[in-house]
Amino acid sequence: MIKLSDILFREVALVIIGGGPAGLAAAISAKKNGIRDLIIIERNDWLGGILPQCIHDGFGIEIFDEALTGPEYAQRFIDELNLLEIPYMLNSMALEITLDKNVYVASPEGLFCFKAKAIILAMGCRERTRGQICIPGTRPAGVYTAGVAQNLINLKNMMVGKNIVILGSGDVGMIMARRLTLEGAKVHAVVEILPHTNGLPRNHQQCLIDYEIPLLLSHTVTEIQGRNRVNSVTISPVNKELESIKLNQRKITCDTLLLSVGLIPENELSKTSNVKLNPVTGGAFVDENLETSVSGVFACGNVLHVHDVVDFVTLEAERAGKSASLYIFGKQTKSKRIRVEAGSGIRYILPNFISKKTDIEMSLRVKHPGEQVSIGFFDGKKLLKTKKFRKVHPAQMIKIKLKESETRAIKTLKVRVLQ
Ligand SMILES: Cc1cc2nc3c(=O)[nH]c(=O)nc-3n(C[C@H](O)[C@H](O)[C@H](O)COP(=O)(O)OP(=O)(O)OC[C@H]3O[C@@H](n4cnc5c(N)ncnc54)[C@H](O)[C@@H]3O)c2cc1C
Missing domain, CATH: 3.50.50.60 (FAD/NAD(P)-binding domain)
Structure with a gap:
């Protein structure tokens, strides 16, 4: 039986759960955006998540314009993390997130309770x-x-x-x-x-x-x-x-x-904090700031949706780190959001909610492979935008940018494959 006096309480601005590519990039971005008081919690005895075992090349083409191996890609971020003196705990498992953003962690040093202002979920996924x-x-x-x-x-x-x-x-x-x-x-x-x-x-x-x-x-x-x-x-x-x-x-x-x-996003922990999950992706519902249904809890990487390429994980995590910083500094703009819906031919689209205030990059996957496919964005029956692709495949993530000027006046937003 654990007594209250056995728990080591710590106040911290930002807790990042998971030290894979998503957690590393989110932490680096948060630190560069002014958060000094942060910590990464990682259950393994190494950083880099799944990457150390991916010794083939093909990582980093988007970000570094180089075909790196998994360990090389991870090392670039670990080096930067160390340079920025961002603290992390290895062999440490986050067990529970309470509704008031306390994160309980079992580590070799004992049982910790981090009282966080914001949390970034970056726990990756596991295999079926x-x-x-x-x-x-x-x-x-x-x-x-x-x-x-x-x-x-x-x-x-x-x-x-x-x-x-x-x-x-x-x-x-x-x-x-x-x-x-x-x-x-x-x-x-x-x-x-x-x-x-x-x-x-x-x-x-x-x-x-x-x-x-x-x-x-x-x-x-x-x-x-x-x-x-x-x-x-x-x-x-x-x-x-x-x-x-x-x-x-x-x-x-x-x-x-x-x-x-198949891969399953590791969201058992997210459920303890009441984060609402999307049955299609297995990840959280998020808005354009990558904020979940729980204020101050953000998600990125494979725990949010299974990515095809690690570079997109990194770019998404950088946005999560920046959003968490704005939240902590009280600079996040809260405005009325509208729901983004996946229509026929679309398996899912992220973010699930947008505020119409900024340009947004949408990530989506189609249900079936196809050639010469057009994807359309609709406000009710009104077609706002179409984008044509020579080839689409369900395994490939599609990115489409929506400008603020294109969404400013909309009441609803639905995306579907055009026949
Ligand atoms: C076999 C394989 C081959 C791949 N090949 C390529 C490729 O060629 N090119 C490419 O771009 N991408 C490739 N990928 C994809 C890429 O590796 C992933 O997209 C990326 O690793 C996802 O990063 P992540 O940080 O979200 O998750 P992960 O890398 O899974 O990291 C999540 C981390 O969270 C930790 N964690 C989970 N729960 C907890 C908890 N409760 N407490 C503490 N820590 C926790 C885990 O231990 C893990 O370290 C491949 C993936 C695999 C599996």
Whole structure:
């Protein structure tokens, strides 16, 4: 039983939860915007979040115009954090956020309660597992999520198997198909339930096509076989409703199944502070300042919505850091907001609320891949703006800027794909 006297109370202007790319960029931005009294809470014993295990390149193209590896990208921000003398706590888990913005943290030094003026949520996301997609069969060794396999191979020098099937063509799954091939394993198939890949087109080309790894679209794994270790999986086609059909089922002999079947924003903590969550993204509803439904609580990075590219995480987090600073200094302009709605063909759009007072960059994802697609913004029936794209893909985040002059007089805002 913990007594009140066991808790170490501290007052602090800004608490940032998570020391991944989002937390690092938010902290640096807050400090540069005048916040001296801030702290990053990170549960791992390192900074950089998922990046240290992403040893492939492709990070930083947008921000640094260089293709860096994950560890190199993270190090640039860690160096700046140290230069700015921003404090952080490692091996420290934020357990609860109360309604009055107290953040309880378990750390090797004891149990802390940070009484914060503002909080930035930057907890990233976690992978979906076998249990969440309910694959029938036995429970042998050899079933990994793609991120866990990446961690074992890249950071612990442990090979996960020799004959591999990958379920899900998300970016992590495709990157791991290439990685395992380079390490000498045979990737028999990447199996995808959708009729298109679920990751970036560049990863489809560079990780699967370039290495001649078979991609089975509109298929899924319907059974795992094996006693101690996986020895085969059953692959079945699916119909338009994504239900598996018995016709043309086949077994693939393998010793390992990797799952790359989606990422879930880590918002259990956000719920303790009453932050309202969007069922589509799994992240918070936010306004253009990235402020959640709870005043003074901001969100950015993969905990807000799963990003395709880390550079966009950094840019978003910089905005969250600046917004939190304005809030702390009492300079945030509060004005009437309107709800932004995702219409037909749009999976989601952020921010969810805008104030019509500034230019805004909207981030959105479409539901289906397409070519020569126009996206339209409407106030009721009135078309405000259209933007045409040569190609769109659900895995790719689309950014569209709305000028203050375009939204100044609107009463509603809805975005949809035009036929
Ligand atoms: C396998 C893989 C490959 C990728 N490849 C690319 C690529 O080639 N190019 C690219 O641009 N992007 C790539 N990405 C995406 C990029 O890595 C992510 O977009 C980025 O890491 C998200 O940053 P984040 O800070 O939001 O989350 P994370 O990096 O997940 O960081 C979140 C941090 O919060 C901490 N945390 C969570 N909960 C708590 C708590 N309660 N208390 C304390 N700390 C907590 C976690 O420990 C973690 O360190 C890849 C991602 C993966 C997984």
